Amino acid sequence: MKAMIFAAGLGTRFKPWTDHHPKALAIVNGKTLLQRNIEWLGLYGIRDIIVNVHHFADQIVDSVKKNNGWGAKITISDESDSVLETGGGLKKAGWFFDAGTFVVVNADILTDLDLHAMISDHRSNKPLATLAITDRKSSRYFLFNEKQELKGWRNTKTGEEKISVPSSNLVEKAFSGIHIIEPGIFDLIKQEGKFSMVDVYLDLASKETIRGFNHSGSKLVDVGRPESVAEAEKLFK
Numbered sequence: 001m002k003a004m005i006f007a008a009g010l011g012t013r014f015k016p017w018t019d020h021h022p023k024a025l026a027i028v029n030g031k032t033l034l035q036r037n038i039e040w041l042g043l044y045g046i047r048d049i050i051v052n053v054h055h056f057a058d059q060i061v062d063s064v065k066k067n068n069g070w071g072a073k074i075t076i077s078d079e080s081d082s083v084l085e086t087g088g089g090l091k092k093a094g095w096f097f098d099a100g101t102f103v104v105v106n107a108d109i110l111t112d113l114d115l116h117a118m119i120s121d122h123r124s125n126k127p128l129a130t131l132a133i134t135d136r137k138s139s140r141y142f143l144f145n146e147k148q149e150l151k152g153w154r155n156t157k158t159g160e161e162k163i164s165v166p167s168s169n170l171v172e173k174a175f176s177g178i179h180i181i182e183p184g185i186f187d188l189i190k191q192e193g194k195f196s197m198v199d200v201y202l203d204l205a206s207k208e209t210i211r212g213f214n215h216s217g218s219k220l221v222d223v224g225r226p227e228s229v230a231e232a233e234k235l236f237k
Contacts, residue, residue: 001119003046003103004093005037006086006177008054008079011108013224022056024107025063026223028232033107033223034060036236038070044115046103050096052077052089087195094186104197106177110236112219113178122180127209129185129201132178134216141172142201142212150210153202164205173212176220180213 011023024034031039038049049072053060057080064074077093084092090104101122103115113132122130131150133142143152145167152163152170179197188208189200201210221232 001046001101001103002048002050002097002099003041003105004077004090004096005034005041005049005051005105005107006089007034007060007107008052008057008083008089009108010055010083014108014226017226018055020056022053022060023223024051025056025059026108026229028110028223028229029237032063033110034063035067035070036110037105037107038072038074040111041103041105041115042071044119046115047072048075048099049073050075050077050093051107052079052084052093054079054083082194084194086197087189087191087200088193090197091186091189091191094183097183097186100183102181102183104179104181108223109177110219110221110223110232111176111178111215113176113215114218115178118178118213118215119180121213122211125209125211127211128182128188128204129210130180130213131201131210132176133173133212133214134176134218134220135214136174136216136220138174140174142175143170144173144212145170148212148214150201150205150212152205153198162202164202173214176215177222 007024011018014023025032139157151165154161219235
């Protein structure tokens with residue numbers, strides 16, 4: 001199985017570090033976020049990984065070379081000319097996924113989620129994609145029905161809501177930035193250029209099955225702000 005790590009973001013919430021470095025190279029207990037995610041994937045036998053780069057791309061490339069990919073075979077998807085967001089970034093790297101089902105991870109997420117369990121759930125239910133979710137508080141939520149199928153999205157701060165399929169009793173779940181996806185998705189993505197995977201999923205949810213995998217018992221830290229490093233260092237040694 002192959003994987004992609006999203007590491008191209010500008011990391012505007014992570015200033016001042018990201019004034020001079022990419023967020024993926026922020027350090028938690030002596031290891032960068034990128035290294036930790038590569039090693040986490042390696043625990044599940046996934047060592048063929050593509051990493052997209054944009055912000056201070058050369059630093060990520062240099063770090064990967066210096067450390068021999070931390071034991072993984074790393075391919076770089078260069079977005080130096082224009083950051084493409086998660087959807088555009090995945091579409092650009094679509095050529096890489098020639099080996100069936102694949103995993104996608106945000107570089108700034110740290111978790112001990114049991115990826116084998118999530119993959120098993122995905123294979124049992126056979127959706128187009130499975131999204132890791134938890135019951136934690138957030139300002140933005142995916143909305144799922146009683147079958148754990150994606151039906152919409154909501155921003156509780158702005159009140160914005162996007163419903164793919166009207167349904168009663170939709171439940172809010174926070175997305176953990178980890179996806180398991182079937183390669184058939186590339187034939188279904190209609191967006192071009194810069195776009196988010198959230199929009200892709202919401203567009204497809206009316207016709208395709210996109211499921212949630214609840215891992216609320218796992219450790220999880222979104223290392224999105226400098227102050228979250230201290231939280232991550234308590235949980236990830």
